[in-house]
Every structure is written in C-alpha cells, then in structure tokens.
Amino acid sequence: MLKRKDLDETPIFKTEDLRNAFYEALHEAYRVGKSDVELKKALKQLASALKPTKVLSGDLKEIFAVAAEKLEQSRANRINFCERKEKAPWKLWGTEKVEAKALEQMDDAVSLPISVGGALMPDAHQGYGLPIGGVLATKGAVIPYAVGVDIACRMRISILDVPCEEFERDRRRFGEVLLRETRFGVGIAFDPGMRVHEVMDDPLWKKPGVLKENFQKARSQLGTSGHGNHFVEFGKLTVEADIDEPTLKIKAGTYTALLSHSGSRGLGQHVANFYSELAAFLHPELPENLKRLSWLELDSEEGKDYWEAMELCGRYAAANHELIHKHVIAALGCGVLGYVENHHNFAWKEEFNGEEVIVHRKGATPAGEGKLGVVPGSMGTPGFIVRGKGNPESFNSCSHGAGRVMSRAAAYRNLKREDMKNFLRAREVTLIGGTLDESPEVYKDINKVIAGQTDLVDVLAKFEPKVVRMAEEKAQWTQRRNKKKAAGEAEVCM
Template structure:
C-alpha cells in the first residue's frame, strides 16, 4: 500500500466528517511513509473508531501521530448515542396478515433492537425493504434514521377532484389522455425541455443549507414537476363518495366525481440527500452489526442530524411542489377547476407526541393516520384506492398502510408475467394504460380490499377511487411519446 485514501479510512470506521478525515489522512500517511505496517495502522484506527474512550486506547510508538485523531473521535462520540444490545427489543405491533415476508418481520425486529427505538408497527401492506421494511413505522428518541425515511424522501400522494362530471370521461378520453401525455414527464433523469420548464417558489428557498441540497439545485430545477419510474403514476379515475364528506380540508356531497391522482416524490435530489446522510450516519456508527447498518442514525442534537432534518423538510416542500405543478398544469390544459384536494407524504419523519413524550416517527411506506387526518391509500393501476380518515390509534403510532403492498418482486414479475395478461386484465376493467411497466401489473400486489379491511381500527374509508386512464414510466427500451417532441429533454 503506497497511500491511504478517504474511502479506506471510512472502511476502517473513520466518520465521514471533514474535521476528522483530514487529520486521519495526515496521521495515517505519515505513519505509512515512516515504514509502519499498513495492517498495524488499520488495526489502530479501527480500535480508535470503535472505542468508547478513544483517548484511553494504547497507541504505542504511534501515539504522537494518532493522539490528535483520538481526541477528535472522542469529541465526535461526546453526547451521541451508540449501539449496544438492549435487554429486550422495543415493542411493536403487526397489522400484516397472510403472505407476510419473513424478511419484513426480521427487519422490524432488528429496528426495535436499536437503543434509540421507542416502538414500532408493521402495516398490512408491509414487505421487505432496506433497513426498515416498506410499510414499517418506527418511533425513536432524539434521532433520525435516513434509511428509515427512505431513499425517495417525501414520496407522496395527491388527489384533485375536478369540476368536470365523471360521465364525460368516455367522450373526453382522448383529451384527458393528451393532457397526461403533454403535462407529465416520467423516468430516471426525466425533465422538461427549456421552453416547458416549470417554475415554483420552492426553488427560491435556501438550498445552500446542506452540501447535497446545494449540489442538487440545478437538477431539482430541471426536474421540477416531473415523476420518477417504478410505481410512480399520474392517472384519471372515478371517485365514488357514498356519504357526504364534511371535513375541514375537504367537503364533497355524495356522488360520483372525476379525480386526478398522482404518486411520486423528491426525484434525484431526494435520493442524493438520502445517500449522503445515510453514508454519513454509517460512518458515525462503525459499531453497528451488519444487519443494522442501514439503520444508522443521526442524533438530532448533532450538526449532522440538524442538517439532515433541514434537508428532509426541504425535500418535502419540493415533492409537494412537484405534485402541485403536475395537477395545476393538467387542469389548465383541460380548462377545468378543482373542487378540492387531498395529499400526504408516506416516506418521511415527523416530531409527534405519544404518552407525553416527543418521539421521531419514521413512516417508510406508511400514511399518517392521526385522528381526523385525511390521507390516500392507492391500490395499483388496475385496482381501487381510497380516501381515508385516521382514527389516531397510538398502537400504530397513528399510521396506516400507504398502498396494497407487493407480493412479487420486480425481477420475478418480468420472469413470470406476460404483457398480454396484464393488458387483458386492464381491458376487462375498462382501464386505459398510456404507458407502464410489466412489473407494476395488478398481479404483483396484495388484495387492496383485504389490506383496507385489516386496518379497520386505524382508518375509516370516505371514498373509493377507480383508475381509468393511467400514465406511468414506460418499460426500459421503449420511448414515451414526449421524447419525440420538439422541446423535449430526455
């Protein structure tokens, strides 16, 4: 070994902090240049990064070089919570029945082993994720876990109820489809062309608050008002309201309405923020066992924790702006007005009070369901979704499912399903798919009716939404219509 670089130090457990990495690089490379065995350097550095008292560790002949690093590591540890196995895990409750993956259960159990964990819940749409399962809720004390929020920070739902009568969907089908094609962009890297680029006050907020948000500003501006790939969608459908809705945020008389529903998040910017702070959290917790690495946390009292919280909230505003723009431009394209709307995040962390204690509640693929809080639980491109009202059940930390939940992986879907079968299912149900991947076929999801029934103690259903004209990212290798347009920017 001729040189020790940053990534080598991080692999040895040195936190990815500038004021620590610099001195660590200097000490390690001076020791290396003096002929010290690289394995001896690695052994010492790993011992220092894992020690509860780095300054007390014996350093022998390397003390002169590494004592300053030990002091810095001691400062990093001061006031922070580190992992140690607790006597028993924090309590958690399971609403997922039937075909529940064992991996999701193990991930929930592991999350409740964290010393910061106060409790958790597994929603009926749960399946295996990274760190915390999708459909997992985790309440912790004075910390935030980037991967428990999720890679797509502030992935969310928005539904707008239109003044246009639902009955016109048949005669106006082509015009509605054209509005979706013209006013949406889908997929990794998707953006509007210069002449069509969206604007919103969210881009006037302070994006310099953290390194990743500062670096992502230009990309965020280009992707404003767009959607990602996978299960992201924008669609028109039939909203059936059985009884009058008279809520502070939504008032609708019983009847049938045309509604616009969207699902997406904070795009590439949110992913960059998640990766940056997850890597940082991992580097601050070299003591975590492998199965808990994706649950590395940032103490909220620390500079890094405060930074992440600011970045997360900014990504929340950005994701909300994306949905607002999608809906505004589609309605303007059609020349129709809105009767009302409902929206909610389902990949986020909130400060909430339970039992008189403030906790940080992570909902990774879970919908807020506080008493009287409205939310949206979608199904799939071929199955219904619902407007729901939370009951404020503290056992679920006031949460419910964020969808139906997968029963088949994307890889398995492409191996076993056929496009013709998916098309036949949609045709039978009167659904027009403008574009969408095979791995989002209705067959890959749990029965949404059973999922809703499993959480009757968490939510009331106020309205039922049936997809009718659906737009999603096309499968890889196909070209969406907008690519061919004059001002399009792929």
C-alpha cells in the same frame, strides 16, 4: 495526492468537527512522504474502528493521534448500541402474505436502544432496514434509512369539476394531456423554465453540502415523476356520503379525479444516501443486521442537518405534486372542487404517552384522528380516500397502498405483458407507459388490505383508475418517443 472531492465523500469528512483535524493530519502525512495507498488504508481503518486511537501503529499513529482522539470522543458522546433486556413493543395489522423477512426486520428495529415502539401495516413487505409498511417511534434520534431513499414520497388527489360522462367521452384528450404535461423516469427533466416554484428560493439550498450540490438537479427535475410505481392518472371517484373537510367539501356522488404518486426525485436519494452513510460511520458498533438502522441524534449537528434536509425534501416533493396538478388541470381548462394530500415516507415529531417521539413512516400513511389520506391500489385496482381514527397502537398510522407480493425480478420471470393488458382492458383502463413489474398481479388485494385496518381508518371514497400514466420500459420509451417525434403527435396506447 488524495483529491478533496474523494475525501469529502469519506464519512470522516462529512462531519465538520472532525474534518479540520483530519486535513491537518493528512497534510503532515504528505509532508513526511506517506503514499496515497497508505493513507487510504489508514482512513478506512479509522472510519470503521470502535477505538480509533488503537488501530494505527508507528509514525501514522502519531500523525493521526489528535484526529483519532477527536473521532473516538465524538463516538463516546453518542448513544451506542447495547442489547436491551426487552425489545420495544410492536403490533402487526393484517397477516395475509406478510413475509417472514418483514417481520424479522421489524423485530430488529425495536431492538435498538432508541426505539419506543412500532407497528407493521397490512401492506407490509421486506424493505431495507425498516420494512415497507413499517412504523417506528424513537426517542431523540432519527434513522435516515427508516425514512427511506425516496424521502417524502407522497400522494395527491384533486377532484375536478368535470362530469364523468364528459371524461368518458373524451378519454383520449385526457391521455394526451398527461403525455404533454408529465415527465417520468430516471434523469428525466422539463426544458429549463417550464416548471417554476418558490421552493427553489429556500435559503437552505445555499448551505454547503448535499443540498447545495443537488440544487441544479432538483431544479431541473421540478414537476417530474420517478419510475417504478410512480404515476399520474385520471379516474372515477365514488363518494358515499357528503365530505366536509378543510380541503375537501363535496356531496355524495361520482366525480372525475386526478391522482399522483411520486416523491423528491434524485434530491431525496442523494440526501438519504449521504446521511445514511454518515449515520453508519458514527455507529460502527452496530451488528451487521442493524447497519441500515444507524441513527443520528437530533441534538447533534448531523441530526439537525438531516432534519433540515428531510423537511426541504418534503417541501420539494409537495411542490412537484402541486406543479403536476396545476399544469395538467390548466391544460384541461377545468376547475378543482377540493384535494387531499399526504407523505408516506417521512419522519414526524409527535407526542406519545406525554413525550415527544420521532415517528418514522416508511411506506405508511399518517392516520391521526380526523386526518385525511390517500391509499392507492395499483394501475388496475382501486384506491381510497380515508379518514384516520387516531389509533395509538399504530402510532396514528395506516397502510400506504396494497403492498407487493412479487419482486420486480420475479415479475419479469413469471408474468406476460399480454396478460397485464387483458387485465386492464377488462377494467377499461388505458395505460400510457407502465412496466411489467408494476402489473396488478404483483400486489396484494387492496380490498383485503383496507378491510384489515378498520380500526385505523374509515373509508370516505373509492377511486377507480381509468387513464394511467407511468414510466415506460427503457427500450419502449426510446422507441415511442422517436415515433411520436416523427409523427408529430402524442401516442396513447393500451
């Protein structure tokens, strides 16, 4: 007999209004002697059919008649894909090293019947569904894959009351604090009770489904960072003119700052995968090139559930950064002069031409008029604090970073770790961990990326990384952790 767990992972069983009808049909099918093989095949046919009432034959057609009718009706009541006479408009910022595939993905996105318009930022490169650096505005619907797998991946910078001279004299101590107070990598967690935040008290965690199922994982990963391009680092912040904003009031000058980049960890991935599969199930009519752009209508049960889950992922990701900064700063024993933070993988309800639209930013930073944001470079190149100009052509957005020009696989084929070390050494950057596929060479020139969006943002400050903490190569991680345990001390390496 098919297990309840296996059935719950089937898209048909992810919608409450269909679940009961299909359970009743399965119960009847088993009563008359149908096998698991027959039923798995029938469920697969029904899930992928444009007309579920037409795909089965014989007694299976009769057994699943009510469920198939409910499924067909649920699809008929939704916005379905049809060819548009004209695609929604979109605009490109910066043409240097923007892949043809990224342009093609953006063109696909604005062909959806729900699309209002879009924009592609100067750090753009190929992604899944919507390109990285893509901005897409839709009407009445949200696209889980256009938000991304790392929901609410975000930035936070804290300006510290530590003189730059003191930081330079004591860099090793700063690195040791990063080693003690941060955790990086897939499945990494702090010991129970070491990181606590009120976000885990949110009543949404008790709602049956993907949030409840991932509560323990989320609690264990609280205050940690992922792998790849996630980091926590100290550096020098140069402020050209006085800044007077609600969260950041500082004079022109040079400061020590703490910068972090990470998201909602395993929670976000599970939420994204669950609702992306559900959206694809609800839109079998989409052609293959648009499957990853399947949407959920916001007035539907599924759309409301996703929006709730996405927003909780946003609060959870913000809590992660808050805890990282809180514990690192406490370990240093210093104060904070101000901070800036922002999501760059998220969807927002915003107004455009007098109407509410859903603005998806997948690797793009909110840049509404007067809004502050952080645009990082790489482990060895600068990042920037920017102020948005509120350009409606970009749907009030700017880039989220430098943008890749080399895939991770290509980096391992073509680059050498020694060259990466030499690059960092020349810029006086201490790297703790870090992988070759995150070498500065795999990214576009951040200065050119910033120069390509002067109509979107003003630069307020420049951040230069100096002590950088990232996930290690897996083999190195194990080796160094064992070495550190044996030596009984932290290891900081170039």
